[in-house]
Amino acid sequence: MKIPSIAIARLSVYARNLELLDQKGVEVVSSVRLADACGINPAQIRKDLAYFGQFGVRGVGYYAKELILEIRNILNLDKKWRLGVVGAGNLGSALLRHAQFVDGSYTFVAAFDRKPKRIGAKIGGIEVSPIEAMNDIVKKMGAEIGVIAVKPDWAQEAADLLVAAGVRGILNFAPIQLQCPAHVFTENADFSLRLEALYYKLTPARSRRKRHMKSGSVIAPK
Amino acid sequence: MKIPSIAIARLSVYARNLELLDQKGVEVVSSVRLADACGINPAQIRKDLAYFGQFGVRGVGYYAKELILEIRNILNLDKKWRLGVVGAGNLGSALLRHAQFVDGSYTFVAAFDRKPKRIGAKIGGIEVSPIEAMNDIVKKMGAEIGVIAVKPDWAQEAADLLVAAGVRGILNFAPIQLQCPAHVFTENADFSLRLEALYYKLTPARSRRKRHMKSGSVIAPK
DNA sequence: GTATGTGAAACCGTTCACAGCA
DNA sequence: TGCTGTGAACGGTTTCACATAC
Numbered sequence: 378m379k380i381p382s383i384a385i386a387r388l389s390v391y392a393r394n395l396e397l398l399d400q401k402g403v404e405v406v407s408s409v410r411l412a413d414a415c416g417i418n419p420a421q422i423r424k425d426l427a428y429f430g431q432f433g434v435r436g437v438g439y440y441a442k443e444l445i446l447e448i449r450n451i452l453n454l455d456k457k458w459r460l461g462v463v464g465a466g467n468l469g470s471a472l473l474r475h476a477q478f479v480d481g482s483y484t485f486v487a488a489f490d491r492k493p494k495r496i497g498a499k500i501g502g503i504e505v506s507p508i509e510a511m512n513d514i515v516k517k518m519g520a521e522i523g524v525i526a527v528k529p530d531w532a533q534e535a536a537d538l539l540v541a542a543g544v545r546g547i548l549n550f551a552p553i554q555l556q557c558p559a560h561v562f563t564e565n566a567d568f569s570l571r572l573e574a575l576y577y578k579l580t581p582a583r584s585r586r587k588r589h590m591k592s593g594s595v596i597a598p599k
Numbered sequence: 600m601k602i603p604s605i606a607i608a609r610l611s612v613y614a615r616n617l618e619l620l621d622q623k624g625v626e627v628v629s630s631v632r633l634a635d636a637c638g639i640n641p642a643q644i645r646k647d648l649a650y651f652g653q654f655g656v657r658g659v660g661y662y663a664k665e666l667i668l669e670i671r672n673i674l675n676l677d678k679k680w681r682l683g684v685v686g687a688g689n690l691g692s693a694l695l696r697h698a699q700f701v702d703g704s705y706t707f708v709a710a711f712d713r714k715p716k717r718i719g720a721k722i723g724g725i726e727v728s729p730i731e732a733m734n735d736i737v738k739k740m741g742a743e744i745g746v747i748a749v750k751p752d753w754a755q756e757a758a759d760l761l762v763a764a765g766v767r768g769i770l771n772f773a774p775i776q777l778q779c780p781a782h783v784f785t786e787n788a789d790f791s792l793r794l795e796a797l798y799y800k801l802t803p804a805r806s807r808r809k810r811h812m813k814s815g816s817v818i819a820p821k
Numbered sequence: 822g823t824a825t826g827t828g829a830a831a832c833c834g835t836t837c838a839c840a841g842c843a
Numbered sequence: 844t845g846c847t848g849t850g851a852a853c854g855g856t857t858t859c860a861c862a863t864a865c
Contacts, residue, residue, distance in 0.1 A: 381856065382796065389795040393751075393774055407824060416776050420827095420858055427826060435825045435864040452795050453802040471693030483794065522797060529615075546797040548790065552615055554638050562800040568770065568788035572705065573611045573674050574604065575744060575768045578784040580675040603834065629846065642836055642849095649848060657842045657847045 384425045385452070390415050391422065392448040399441045407438035454482045459519050461487035461544065463535040464526035465495045465505045468550060472526060473501035486518040487511075491531070508538060515542035522546045529553050536563075606647045607674070612637050613644065614670040621663045629660035676704045681741050683709035683766065685757040686748035687717050687727045690772055694748060695723035708740040709733075713753070730760060737764035744768045751775050758785075 394414040398406055412419040426432050426439075432447050433439045449455055460476075462469050465488050476485050488505045490496060498505045506514055514520075523539035525532050525547060532551035539547060540561050549555050552567040616636040620628055634641040648654050648661075654669050655661045671677055682698075684691050687710050698707050710727045712718060720727045728736055736742075745761035747754050747769060754773035761769060762783050771777050774789040 379855090383856080385796050385799045386792055388799075389774075389792045390776065394776070397775070409824085414776075416778075418858060419824095420860095421856090423824090423826060424857080431826070433825050436823045437865065438824065450807055451799070453798045453807070454795065456798075458794075458798060467693040467697045471689040475689045481791075482798065521801065522794075546801050548794055548797060550790075552611075553619075554612065554616075554636075556638075562797055564793040564797050566790035566793045568772075569703075570608055570611045571786040571788045572680075572744075572770055573676065574607050575770060575784060575786050576675045576678075576680060576704065577607050577610075577673070579743065579768050585672055585675070601833090605834080631846085640836060641846095642838095643834090645846095645848060646835080653848070655847050658845045659843070660846065 378428065380428045384428060387415075387417070387421070387425055388448050388452060390417075391425070392445055392452070392454075395441050395445045395448070399445065403441055405438045406441050406444070408433075411439070456482065458483040458522055459486045460484065460522045460524055460548075461489065461511075461515055461518070461520035461539070462524040462526055463489045463508070463511075463539065464528075465490040465498065465500060466526065469524075469526035470500045472524065473503055475501075477501040483522075485524075486520050487514045489514075491527075508535075511538050512542045515539070515544060520544060522548060525549045525551050525555075527551060600650065602650045606650060609637075609639070609643070609647055610670050610674060612639075613647070614667055614674070614676075617663050617667045617670070621667065625663055627660045628663050628666070630655075633661070678704070680705040680744055681708045682706065682744045682746055682770075683711065683733075683737055683740070683742035683761070684746040684748055685711045685730070685733075685761065686750075687712040687720065687722060688748065691746075691748035692722045694746065695725055697723075699723040705744075708742050709736050711736075713749075730757075733760050734764045737761070737766060742766060744770060747771045747773050747777075749773060 391411060394411060395406065398414065408419040408422045412422055429451050430447070432444050460483050462472055462485060469488065473485050473488060476483065485501065485503050488500060488503045489508045489511050490505050491508055495505050496507050521544060523544040523546070525535050527535050529551045532549065532553055533555060536547055536549070536555045536557060540557055544561065546562045547555065547557065548564050548566050550566050552569050555563050557563050613633060616633060617628065620636065630641040630644045634644050651673050652669070654666050682705050684694060684707060687695070691710065695707050695710060698705065707723065707725050710722065710725045711730050711733050712727050713730055717727050718729050743766060745766040745768070747757050749757050751773045754771065754775055755777060758769055758771070758777045758779060762779055767783060769777065769779065769783060769785045770788050771785055772788050774791050777785050779785050
């Protein structure tokens with residue numbers, strides 16, 4: 378069965394909200410209640426879960442703790458994923474330091490930068506290495522996912538290096554679409570796209586400059 | 600006409616790729632060429648642009664520079680948007696410092712934190728203020744968009760404060776769905792959802808724990 | 822009675838295919 | 844001729860509505 382990737386993204390959201398409810402002491406959650414928390418249609422939730430099994434009890438709902446475990450299993454959140462980051466500037470350092478304090482599903486095992494002055498620094502417990510060492514270090518440390526935190530003009534090259542070094546997935550913070558071989562999965566995490574979507578929403582249509590129509594082509598606009 | 604919000608997100612991508620092509624000296628771009636660069640269907644691009652006007656020349660294509668301006672106008676990228684960030688930890692500081700070096704469409708005009716020890720620090724040229732001052736400072740500085748860079752357990756409260764202070768949009772880096780009044784637009788920029796989508800893609804189905812079916816309910820699985 | 826699981830319907834976005842125009 | 848702009852066809856996702864199970 379084909380599972381829409383947007384359904385996968387929603388599973389993450391369900392898990393988060395279930396955890397919040399669980400922390401509040403809620404033991405059983407109906408799809409309606411969870412849907413409320415997520416701002417979503419209840420049938421959507423039931424359909425999404427149905428892709429993977431039957432996790433609820435008819436007439437009752439879902440046991441929060443149990444469903445959390447199910448989703449964590451589907452998304453494979455219990456494994457500690459090993460990440461290597463390219464770019465130890467503002468964003469890269471923030472990611473490294475952040476990970477240090479979060480007991481999450483991932484851990485950084487390597488960091489790389491092109492700038493000599495950054496090499497050797499320890500950030501969040503990880504030493505920054507030169508990109509020439511990427512191949513060796515990625516393999517030695519078993520990094521499975523590469524994180525791109527470099528300027529856009531260098532992002533594709535960083536991706537090529539990561540792919541050559543053997544990562545299977547790339548989380549891309551640069552605002553471009555990476556070209557990668559089919560066996561390497563990529564996800565975009567660039568927030569400037571999100572910000573620009575906000576700009577649009579915040580701009581009333583009438584305030585946009587009026588565009589010229591081409592030379593009298595429109596006689597009767599519908 | 601209803602414009603799908605995903606079309607808006609693509610406009611950002613078109614603009615980026617057009618700028619890259621423009622820098623390479625390309626003057627005229629066909630929808631096929633742009634589609635190649637973006638990894639997308641050409642008709643999609645023409646449809647997306649058609650929501651906003653007629654920007655191309657039949658038999659020729661689009662003039663890169665001109666189309667860039669059109670999209671910048673649609674997304675309102677020429678205005679300097681004024682942002683205020685809540686949370687001056689790793690992520691918040693990285694955003695502040697990053698913005699300092701980017702001559703982009705936005706600028707940070709305020710930063711807030713709940714932790715006393717962070718108050719008064721200058722990060723990326725912006726002084727960190729206590730959240731009690733949010734109302735005054737947001738208004739005084741004319742911050743239009745709030746950025747949430749705090750831990751998830753405090754994100755909703757941060758959003759409420761921003762809304763009360765009068766921001767019209769919120770860029771949310773916390774991994775929860777914010778509840779906001781209808782007149783405030785929100786966009787989620789949390790990357791853990793993206794990362795979890797990667798986990799799923801990288802996990803072969805057979806490696807997931809097999810789930811029990813409920814007590815003999817399935818006689819003949821289809 | 823109540824809430825899940827799921828076919829069927831409705832809806833929406835994408836792609837096709839070609840008319841229209843430079 | 845060549846490429847845009849766009850109605851129509853298509854395909855996929857969302858929502859409805861109800862049979863099913865507790």
